[in-house]
Amino acid sequence: MKAEIIAVGTEILLGDILNTNAQYLSKELAQLGIEVYFQTVVGDNPKRLKDTIFQAFSRADLIITTGGLGPTEDDLTKETAAEYFGEELVLDERALGRIQKYFKRTGRTMTENNRKQAMVPKEHGIVLYNDNGTAPGIIMEKNGKIIAMLPGPPKETMPMFENQVKPYLQKKQEYTFVSEILRVASVGESAMETLVKDIIDAQTNPTIAPYAKYGESILRITAKAKSEEEAHALIAPVKAALKERLGNAVYAEGETNMQTVVAQMLLEGKKTIAVAESCTGGLVTSALVEYPGISEVLLEGCVTYTNEAKMRRLGVKAETLDKYTAVSREVAAEMAEGVAKTSGASIGVSITGIAGPGGGTEEKPVGLVYIGIHVNGKTTVTEYRYTGKRNQIRERAAFYALDLLRKALQDEA
Amino acid sequence: MKAEIIAVGTEILLGDILNTNAQYLSKELAQLGIEVYFQTVVGDNPKRLKDTIFQAFSRADLIITTGGLGPTEDDLTKETAAEYFGEELVLDERALGRIQKYFKRTGRTMTENNRKQAMVPKEHGIVLYNDNGTAPGIIMEKNGKIIAMLPGPPKETMPMFENQVKPYLQKKQEYTFVSEILRVASVGESAMETLVKDIIDAQTNPTIAPYAKYGESILRITAKAKSEEEAHALIAPVKAALKERLGNAVYAEGETNMQTVVAQMLLEGKKTIAVAESCTGGLVTSALVEYPGISEVLLEGCVTYTNEAKMRRLGVKAETLDKYTAVSREVAAEMAEGVAKTSGASIGVSITGIAGPGGGTEEKPVGLVYIGIHVNGKTTVTEYRYTGKRNQIRERAAFYALDLLRKALQDEA
Known part of the structure; x- marks a missing residue:
């Protein structure tokens, strides 16, 4: 599956915001075995947004967008995708209720504009309810083309992708990609690479990628398999070989410090x-x-x-x-x-x-x-x-x- | 002037690298009064790279690229731009000499491939010598279209833009955008905004933008003018008003901490x-x-x-x-x-x-x-x-x- 990531927001084009969502989504899609061919950032401009989304559909199977789901007239991601699919947007009462509750909980006043955020595709859409903000996300799929539209703030984007989009995409993928991490200290970064070069070079599945920062080195072991268990089973002997080679220099596994x-x-x-x-x-x-x-x-x-x-x-x-x-x-x-x-x-x-x-x-x-x-x-x-x-x-x-x-x-x- | 920023590199599409160059360049171009319409990331793929660069030329006056200037066969940014302009690439002895020196200084061995990095346009190119790495950058301009090609690592990209590309672009702009920064402590972020809201709202040139982190708040005052002096003169009274209002809470100006x-x-x-x-x-x-x-x-x-x-x-x-x-x-x-x-x-x-x-x-x-x-x-x-x-x-x-x-x-x- 070929994918493109599109971020919608003038604030990114002004340099006020760093597009961290693109990195997060690229990593996640790589893990799922989905190839990302382009990342694009486009402003809140109707024509350029439409051109960008339509062009992406012409060359990719999957589009993931972030941003442009807000309540203002400039927020047009959903409307543009609906136009591509020839789909009508209708009010989703459940989404509206959740938005109303969110405003109540955070002590803010809901404006009439926020109703726009509860508009969803009439037929080919799946509503992704948002636990961390007002804008629900949407997945639309038709004729082999998929678009997943996510809100812009990373604290909303990331859990929505993780909990709702990833399982949806996983079902479509024949293979899954699983990574495990070894954290290495005590040996310099280049010394570490030399030490395990033959193991890295001998591998095709899993692959091993080294990264370095401030004295610490990281080895990421990534396996492609039909199930998570099978992937972990492929990783196990390679991880064991690396750990044996590096000995006590491996100070931890996974996300820690x-x-x-x-x-x-x-x-x-x-x-x-x-x-x-x-x-x-x-x-x-x-x-x-x-x-x-x-x-x-x-x-x-x-x-x-x-x-x-x-x-x-x-x-x-x-x-x-x-x-x-x-x-x-x-x-x-x-x-x-x-x-x-x-x-x-x-x-x-x-x-x-x-x-x-x-x-x-x-x-x-x-x-x-x-x-x-x-x-x-x-x-x-x-x-x-x-x-x-x-x-x-x-x-x-x-x-x-x-x-x-x-x-x-x-x-x- | 309309601009697009293109980052070339598969490692960004894999999520291994965060595209911080795009934010840096967007901010800098905004300061120069140049509007950025798109940021794009494309992999090291000849066809997709060519499509991306040619498309950007079809809709923008200025393209800034980062990456794809390396010594390998996949590094094709320069070749693609030369193709667009109908220009031949020739060996630049001075660039080659600098690359050879760089290798000597860092104790590494130069390979034959690195000669490729010293190839520059025969006619319409300006070579941007690189003090922080091997790949020189290039500016090409012809028929009202400009492309500035910069290396990928931020520690090479940023000084090259600042010292060589920015002055080149400044000469072309009728207006310049200058920012000054006030750093504010002691008052909470939202309290600070309330304190100076009337001053912010009353301004159109300069504009005032507040930012916040960990107890510290920042006020960025940005003026548009025909010269830097004029811009600073526009900023001066507004800065004085803010400083009077905030008093001792303003702990510094500019880039410090x-x-x-x-x-x-x-x-x-x-x-x-x-x-x-x-x-x-x-x-x-x-x-x-x-x-x-x-x-x-x-x-x-x-x-x-x-x-x-x-x-x-x-x-x-x-x-x-x-x-x-x-x-x-x-x-x-x-x-x-x-x-x-x-x-x-x-x-x-x-x-x-x-x-x-x-x-x-x-x-x-x-x-x-x-x-x-x-x-x-x-x-x-x-x-x-x-x-x-x-x-x-x-x-x-x-x-x-x-x-x-x-x-x-x-x-x-």
Whole structure:
């Protein structure tokens, strides 16, 4: 099946809004095995809208539109599709009732215009009721052509597609496409690709696609099959092979992130923790605080930016700072030990480094970061040399600190 | 002038990439007074690419393309445009030299394919040299039709448009559109709109558009004029009226953010600062650390998540915690005073609150946050009640803490 995605809205053409719906729908259609040939954005202009929709029908089997279902005279998506199919629009009492209720619930006044939103095709239409806004969506199908019209705001578009359009399309597809995700840390992005290149190249179904951001890499494994079970069964051995190859570098599967994984490990193991940060300036602590309930185990965080603070708060020795400077293996070790000791936590984490742009020397360049982990009376310090801008270096160091913490917790368990 | 934006790339149609270039270019063209009628995304398919470009030429004066300038056989944007204009492509030695240098600099090996990227139109083309990648861009103009072809990666697209395409287009436009931005804090988004509604409604040139995010509001004032000076002159009185109405709530103009403004004030005033955070968990400190050189004045941050840490690190009294609980005006005051005193900073900032989803009571609900500012021996605590999810509450509290700090620094100066 060939598809086109059409977004209707002048605000996108003015650049006021980013067309995130197009990406979402493209991904979803790819998963269903439906090829998207064009994405188009057209303004609220009757002639251009009609040309766009009619042209799309001339070259595609499926059109998905977003927007243009509002109450104003400019909102003409439904009217244009009805014209293409030679269909009349009639008032749907149930849709009208839902719109009235929505206005009541949100304490706003319904205008006469909003009745327009309850107009639906007389014969070949399926009404998609909207739980998150006023405009119902519509699916029309006739002579092998399908159009699914969805409202514009993503919080309305996405659940309506997921719950009502996707099952409709799934029934028409012989094959389904299922993806699983492996999240990889600890190895650089290009190193990861090299490590698994032969596995990626040997695959046709499932396929494996690598993505990267800030130290983290993602492997998306996508299988084409006649059922979801069959797809998962195709994925299983490939996923196992990747996990065996990458070992402990695979830190999670599916939609999650490093701070969630680490927070859950800390909470499950009832391990108390304290964090001493220098260049990351609170990024590690605030990432952990994203997780609700973390207060049970996260005793405190110290952003000890100055040497004085490192000494006073963490008990780092003046002679260590003098001899090795603040960005050193030795100071990282004393920071991790010091924050655990002074806070009474069983685990101490420290980060000290040079985020730049200033402050680098030949011997200690911008990007040099030491991360210390103190656990069970033992302290390990790891040296990293990152490239990039100040905040990229900081983000990367924070991610790696959480990753080292994850591995330390695994060794403990 | 009527324009269309065409992105070339199958990865966008698969949903792997969000088409942010289209938004950027739409905004920029709107600023130049050029109307964008369509945004289209087409894959790396010769026939569909040709149809798309030829159709766009049939209805627009200006086409801006992104992508499809790569070294592979699928990259055909340049070839298709040359075909439309009846133009031959020839090797540009300077472009080739730059590509060779780029490969050398980034330590990669240049392949024979990359020579294709140095092919440029023989007659009606302007070569746009690329400082951030290998593919040069091209502008072609003939018989009143213009096409500007830009590379796909935003970090290449944006500077090339800004520095090379925009000046080219500006010369062709009778009118220019200039925007200035006011950044507003301290008043809620809807309160801000109400405050200045009459000024917004009374304007036609310049126009005023409000935007909002996390406690911050933005007012964009856009004027249409024959020159940039004239546009700024039209904006000036309207900006002055808005600033008078909003007073101290206007915290900055143009492209900046609250942490930058506050960091600069601290550095200019040589005021040392320390931050004690509870629910924000390091967000305020890490926002300040984004600013290079902040180490001169930011002595430290303490994420005192537990009562013990509040007592031990900051000297908060046990009886204050017992009597008023951790989320209280009294504890916020002692935290701000304590962090200043223990760190030796002249200013202390504290945040304590309930970010949720758990931990709220009827009396102290989720979203209740106290922010303390200790400066010059005087401590002020402000109570806020935010709505939203855990991390929205945290972001908002961090923003308001920085804003209170800004106002305290203004009062000092």
